[in-house]
Amino acid sequence: MAEPTKSAPKAKIRVGLAGKTVEKEIEIPAGDPPPLAEGQARRVFGTRRPRLDGRFKATGRAVYTHDVGRPGLLYGRILRSPHAHARIVSLDTSKLAAMSGVVFEVPEKKVVRYHGDPVLALAAPSLRAADDALRAVSVTYEPLPHVVSLEEAMREGAPLVFEKPVEERRTAGDAPGGGGAVGQTGNVRGPRPSGRGEKDLAKLFAEADGVLELSVRTQVQTHACMETHASFAEWKGDELHVVASTQGVFSVRDELAQVFGLPKDKVHVSAEYVGGGFGSKFGAGDYGVFAAKLAKKSGRPVKLILDRKEDLLAAGNRPDSLNRMKVAYRRDGTVTAFEYVCHGTAGVATGAGTGSVVKNSYAFPNVKVEESDVFTHLGPGCAMRAPGHPQGALAVETALDEIAARLKMDPVALRLANDPVDIRRAEWERGMKQIGWERRAAITARNLEAEAKGLPLRRGLGCAASVWYNIVSPGSQVHVRVHRDGTVEVENGVQEIGCGNPTTIALAVAEELGLAPEAIRVKWGATKYPFGPASGGSTTTVSLIPAVRAAAWQAAGKLKGFAAPLLGASSADGVAVGEGAFTAGGKSVPWKSVCAKLPGDVLTATGDRAKDYDGTDPRLFGVQFAEVVVDVETGLVRVERVVAVHDCGLPVWRTGVESQIKGGVLQGISYALFEERIVDRKTGRFLNPNLEFYKILGSKDVPEVVPILLDVYTGRNNTHTRGVGEPATIPTAAAVVNAISHAIGVRITQIPVTPARVLAAAASHRKEVTA
Amino acid sequence: MEDDRKGVTRRGLLKGLATTAVASAAASAAALAEEAKKSGPAGAGLAVAITVNGEVKKGAFEPRTTLAEVLRETWGLTGTKIGCDRGACGACTVLLDGVPVNSCLTLVHDADGRSVTTIEGLGSPDALSPLQKAFIEADGMQCGFCTPGMVVSAEALLRKNPSPSPGDIRAAVAGNLCRCGTYAGVFAACESASKGVRHG
Numbered sequence: 027m028a029e030p031t032k033s034a035p036k037a038k039i040r041v042g043l044a045g046k047t048v049e050k051e052i053e054i055p056a057g058d059p060p061p062l063a064e065g066q067a068r069r070v071f072g073t074r075r076p077r078l079d080g081r082f083k084a085t086g087r088a089v090y091t092h093d094v095g096r097p098g099l100l101y102g103r104i105l106r107s108p109h110a111h112a113r114i115v116s117l118d119t120s121k122l123a124a125m126s127g128v129v130f131e132v133p134e135k136k137v138v139r140y141h142g143d144p145v146l147a148l149a150a151p152s153l154r155a156a157d158d159a160l161r162a163v164s165v166t167y168e169p170l171p172h173v174v175s176l177e178e179a180m181r182e183g184a185p186l187v188f189e190k191p192v193e194e195r196r197t198a199g200d201a202p203g204g205g206g207a208v209g210q211t212g213n214v215r216g217p218r219p220s221g222r223g224e225k226d227l228a229k230l231f232a233e234a235d236g237v238l239e240l241s242v243r244t245q246v247q248t249h250a251c252m253e254t255h256a257s258f259a260e261w262k263g264d265e266l267h268v269v270a271s272t273q274g275v276f277s278v279r280d281e282l283a284q285v286f287g288l289p290k291d292k293v294h295v296s297a298e299y300v301g302g303g304f305g306s307k308f309g310a311g312d313y314g315v316f317a318a319k320l321a322k323k324s325g326r327p328v329k330l331i332l333d334r335k336e337d338l339l340a341a342g343n344r345p346d347s348l349n350r351m352k353v354a355y356r357r358d359g360t361v362t363a364f365e366y367v368c369h370g371t372a373g374v375a376t377g378a379g380t381g382s383v384v385k386n387s388y389a390f391p392n393v394k395v396e397e398s399d400v401f402t403h404l405g406p407g408c409a410m411r412a413p414g415h416p417q418g419a420l421a422v423e424t425a426l427d428e429i430a431a432r433l434k435m436d437p438v439a440l441r442l443a444n445d446p447v448d449i450r451r452a453e454w455e456r457g458m459k460q461i462g463w464e465r466r467a468a469i470t471a472r473n474l475e476a477e478a479k480g481l482p483l484r485r486g487l488g489c490a491a492s493v494w495y496n497i498v499s500p501g502s503q504v505h506v507r508v509h510r511d512g513t514v515e516v517e518n519g520v521q522e523i524g525c526g527n528p529t530t531i532a533l534a535v536a537e538e539l540g541l542a543p544e545a546i547r548v549k550w551g552a553t554k555y556p557f558g559p560a561s562g563g564s565t566t567t568v569s570l571i572p573a574v575r576a577a578a579w580q581a582a583g584k585l586k587g588f589a590a591p592l593l594g595a596s597s598a599d600g601v602a603v604g605e606g607a608f609t610a611g612g613k614s615v616p617w618k619s620v621c622a623k624l625p626g627d628v629l630t631a632t633g634d635r636a637k638d639y640d641g642t643d644p645r646l647f648g649v650q651f652a653e654v655v656v657d658v659e660t661g662l663v664r665v666e667r668v669v670a671v672h673d674c675g676l677p678v679w680r681t682g683v684e685s686q687i688k689g690g691v692l693q694g695i696s697y698a699l700f701e702e703r704i705v706d707r708k709t710g711r712f713l714n715p716n717l718e719f720y721k722i723l724g725s726k727d728v729p730e731v732v733p734i735l736l737d738v739y740t741g742r743n744n745t746h747t748r749g750v751g752e753p754a755t756i757p758t759a760a761a762v763v764n765a766i767s768h769a770i771g772v773r774i775t776q777i778p779v780t781p782a783r784v785l786a787a788a789a790s791h792r793k794e795v796t797a
Numbered sequence: 798m799e800d801d802r803k804g805v806t807r808r809g810l811l812k813g814l815a816t817t818a819v820a821s822a823a824a825s826a827a828a829l830a831e832e833a834k835k836s837g838p839a840g841a842g843l844a845v846a847i848t849v850n851g852e853v854k855k856g857a858f859e860p861r862t863t864l865a866e867v868l869r870e871t872w873g874l875t876g877t878k879i880g881c882d883r884g885a886c887g888a889c890t891v892l893l894d895g896v897p898v899n900s901c902l903t904l905v906h907d908a909d910g911r912s913v914t915t916i917e918g919l920g921s922p923d924a925l926s927p928l929q930k931a932f933i934e935a936d937g938m939q940c941g942f943c944t945p946g947m948v949v950s951a952e953a954l955l956r957k958n959p960s961p962s963p964g965d966i967r968a969a970v971a972g973n974l975c976r977c978g979t980y981a982g983v984f985a986a987c988e989s990a991s992k993g994v995r996h997g
Binding site: 076077083084085086088089092152153154253254300301302304333523524525526686688690691692717723728 | 885916921925939948979
């Protein structure tokens with residue numbers, strides 16, 4: 027371990043966009059390997075290749091929480107409120123006593139606050155027996171007044187969701203900042219003010235060449251992970267063993283240890299394969315706590331899987347938003363003041379703010395933000411892939427496009443006038459070229475022609491920017507263990523949720539040890555291994571890989587020491603490792619021969635995630651361009667192509683990054699066009715909690731997605747690693763919506779852009795044109 | 798695997814049968830009782846024999862039991878996933894006599910006497926099928942939860958139509974949802990595992 031008192035050595039390294047790096051003097055924490063340098067040859071790090079766990083996934087052999095089985099297993103189920111708001115008058119469980127093998131747990135709850143609020147949990151010896159038992163419970167409710175729409179909840183005299191002010195619940199995947207003391211009036215928690223520059227914007231608005239006032243709305247989106255939320259619990263003596271479908275085995279462990287009053291070493295959580303999370307699977311979940319309690323009560327293992335309906339009703343969502351903007355701008359397109367007031371509902375939870383993008387994406391000099399959460403009688407929102415950001419990007423980028431239209435300025439030129447960041451300026455250039463932005467004027471002319479002739483199809487091009495942050499989960503640690511027979515094990519507790527951690531870890535180790543990635547045996551997905559980051563906030567790879575490399579680098583150093591005498595070298599310094607052998611002075615010794623010289627059974631090297639260095643801007647940038655075709659007679663929108671240009675530092679595993687970008691784009695298109703939670707105002711019920719009527723993008727909606735990565739030497743860690751999960755989905759909806767607006771010549775300000783909304787907008791346009 | 802269904806009585810079972818969709822109007826009480834007799838231990842359900850991945854599997858199940866449930870919970874073939882339990886996501890796709898079906902919408906008794914191929918029957922980590930290899934090469938997966946269903950749907954396509962068009966491929970997996978967004982990889986895998994894609 028590095029001594030904390032030792033002052034860190036300074037090193038001159040080159041940082042910035044690959045090919046355009048500049049020298050910078052940086053403090054490198056003691057014990058950290060020298061950062062990867064530009065021009066340094068790399069064998070496997072940064073390459074395209076198949077994912078190493080692919081053969082388990084493609085054959086159905088990867089085991090998820092849903093798949094865990096044990097003799098004597100009980101199946102858990104949760105009884106949920108059919109009411110949006112009600113008092114529980116009575117709960118009759120008397121019939122359960124006669125049902126063999128049924129145990130149940132009743133949470134202390136007098137009032138239910140949303141359709142889907144848990145009322146009771148039970149476990150039974152089969153899925154069908156559990157269903158039967160649920161039906162045998164009878165609950166009498168006294169319905170109470172409810173409110174389920176944003177506007178109605180904000181009105182004075184609206185039914186209150188909470189009688190008292192509520193503390194914000196925050197998770198690791200939330201956007202940074204926020205928190206603190208916030209006032210609450212009625213159902214409105216806020217406003218939470220923030221911003222920069224002038225406090226009073228009135229003068230700037232008065233002096234502006236133009237002022238835009240615009241409101242942009244977004245809907246509630248659900249995560250719809252293919253593996254619904256689930257937990258398996260088993261007690262062995264006083265120790266709790268859990269398999270959880272989670273984004274954070276360590277956060278689940280900590281939560282369960284707290285709930286059951288156990289020291290952390292008595293709680294063991296594993297999650298080797300996780301069927302998606304997207305922000306909704308950080309905690310143990312009420313279902314996880316129920317599973318553990320029912321397992322304790324019954325003395326048997328319990329598996330509790332939420333069904334799809336429960337998952338949509340109660341397991342989290344991206345809050346909706348109403349973003350009111352007032353923007354002052356100059357004739358040259360520069361924004362001088364941006365006032366941004368947003369409200370959103372996360373149901374009975376908080377976290378609906380969308381103000382980060384307006385503060386962080388562009389260099390607007392004066393920004394005033396007010397964010398408020400509005401409580402409604404609906405299932406709790408939670409972190410979802412870049413909390414607040416797709417909403418904020420849609421609002422800001424819609425406003426910028428509208429300003430460009432008013433100034434008859436090219437939308438990209440307007441953005442460049444407000445965007446001084448060199449990485450993103452390079453991304454704008456690259457994206458414009460790839461999508462063929464120069465066609466835009468001709469496309470506009472053709473659309474007008476089509477309109478004049480009464481033809482139905484219009485084409486549109488749109489763009490938008492992404493901003494995210496270099497978030498690092500401190501404390502990540504990795505063990506590299508080299509055995510005498512040459513076997514290399516790497517251990518870290520991180521779960522695999524699709525980002526490809528087993529592959530990225532193997533690549534980083536293989537690079538340092540000169541081995542094939544397939545030869546690295548990665549052990550992951552359990553709290554028995556060293557601490558790993560939660561998979562959220564684009565923190566996983568950036569937190570993990572520098573620690574992986576540090577461990578492998580140390581192991582390589584020690585092994586070089588054993589190789590030196592075999593090679594006749596005076597010290598380890600002259601020894602190189604690569605292609606399965608150690609070399610020095612023209613001589614070579616195979617990997618295994620050196621390992622055979624280990625003094626002990628195994629050589630263990632520990633790598634810790636060093637503190638971030640102070641290299642480049644801690645923001646992550648990206649831009650996306652979309653090309654759409656709109657049929658103004660049917661209202662159907664077809665996205666033809668999306669170009670996604672992103673910076674994720676130096677990619678560790680290029681294939682994985684590209685796949686993640688493609689997926690983020692598809693989620694963004696799905697958000698822009700299809701997904702919508704529909705709630706009946708009268709009953710307060712969520713009407714489409716299923717995958718038939720809650721529409722997510724499918725195979726026939728998939729456009730060509732072109733991911734382009736700009737390699738950046740971030741100078742923030744020894745591998746220049748950054749994340750990409752969130753950035754990939756942030757600007758997509760905005761780029762698509764701007765393309766639709768371009769196609770039909772009417773500003774779209776609400777998603778999802780359903781055929782009905784397209785028809786309404788197109789009709790209003792025709793009216794304007796014919797008037 | 799111990800018998801989890803000791804609590805089910807024959808009387809309850811028959812009562813259940815009468816109210817279940819599987820009981821057709823033509824099914825007489827006598828015929829149902831005859832069926833129930835075949836089921837072995839009293840009250841354990843109705844017997845089925847299904848050829849799963851080439852091997853005959855037998856069991857006795859309540860009429861309301863789905864094929865997906867039995868494959869996963871009784872026979873341990875957990876490669877077949879349940880994502881929605883109502884035929885909307887395709888994660889549970891298996892081949893029933895060579896035809897892709899949602900096993901969550903297939904009652905286990907409707908598979909009686911028939912042949913089922915699950916993802917496990919197509920290949921294994923150490924003996925991948927050409928299509929599974931193609932999925933891995935094209936990175937047609939992220940979290941992997943939808944992947945078995947995708948592979949089975951794609952397998953059904955290629956068996957029926959070894960030279961599909963891009964539209965055929967999209968249609969073949971139109972019933973399979975992937976939330977990670979791996980479709981491009983899935984399409985590429987189908988193309989590379991096919992005997993040449995028909996364009997145009």
